Amino acid sequence: MTLTLTVTATATPTATAAAATDWSPLWLSLRVSATATALVAVTGTAAAYLLAKGRFPGRGLLEAVASLPIVLPPTVLGYYLLVFVGRRSPLGRAWETVTGRPITFTVTGAVLAATVAAFPFCLRAARAAIESVDATVEQAARTMGLPEWRVAVTVTLPLAARGIVAGVTLAFARALGDFGATLMVAGNVPGRTQTMPIAVYDAVQAGDDGRAAAAALVLSGVAVLVLVAVSRLGTRAP
């Protein structure tokens, strides 16, 4: 109630109209998080499979590093990304030479930030799901003559699918909600790199409570949907 009153009191007709029509942060957010989720689903599941099945030196360290984005402050994660892919870094320069555009302050940067932030959510859920697959079923598949890659594709991954999908869904939510890392790497360029969470911050800073409330509601709605989806995936029998 208070919110409605405040919106009416502060928003001018023009600002309201503009807020009502400017959906670019939402589309950008969906585009960025969909791309990041696709990247995370492939790389996260592959990495989870390697960590679950592989026996190689440095496995524990690799997993710890991959899981860092969960515990690191997002701005610190963003800072590291800036160090690694900034315009003066070897990687950033190589990218710019090949593509003609920098990674930082572009949509690519936003995708990178969302991907790295979301990666461990998929990795951990997928790894747990892959490890929970009955090893005897995989052994039976080997006695059936299926080569290792087919054991993975025909047996392990389908049986772990529920957990993997739950992880990918969480990763999508994390990618959609990323603020700190995205702001550090991609900045806040309206119409270009301003994603929904940044738009909420921007709207509050500008005193545009209507826009802030609308964006916050949309993000909250997606978050609730994701939680419902993950809990349904977790409770239903395979």
Added chain:
Amino acid sequence: MTGPSHPPAPAVEVRVEHRVGDHHLRLDLQAGPGITVLMGPSGAGKSLALSIIAGLVRPERGTVRIAGRTVADPARGLHVATQVRRVGMVFQHGVLLPHRDVLDNVALAVRGGTRHRRRTVAAGWLARVGAADLAARRPAGLSGGERQRVALARALAGSPRLLLLDEPFSALDRATRSGLRALVRREVEATGVPALFVTHDAEEAEEVGDRLVMIEAGRVLATRTLR
């Protein structure tokens, strides 16, 4: 290849040493043709022996030969993958792929050919073991006896050089067990595929086996011809 002047190589020759926890397996046995029963109490190392032959467990020392070909020899760093040993295995509880229907379970084990051919061959095997009507069913909906019939069809569908049966009927009721033992005997005779059959049940050993190998505490105690 075995020359004409040599006797044919045994279906399987195992001479291995392996330690798991308190168990110390020191096995020296030859088997085939026909059905060789490995009998002994729980924990004697019978199932472990099958896992070593199938390549699911790497022995610490010794050699495993299947049809005259060495498939495991840790001293030489040799470990032929399970997939290429061509052994058909029936596990105690069937262990069918739970997310695939019965026909798929058998068809996936058929080697080579088009998908259509593999499914036709699989359907033929299901008919042979009396499970043709189960083709479209999921493993979760099958009875224990039905599951083992399908597992036997799946093990034979891969044209194995050796059939390994790990207490396949111990969880089934008496009547079902008897019918399935007869089925195993019939199929081993019809296909000529030698089999190793693990059990702890003396009556089952007598009924199904051509030869009996008694195992206790990881060692062969005695060998006897049954038929």
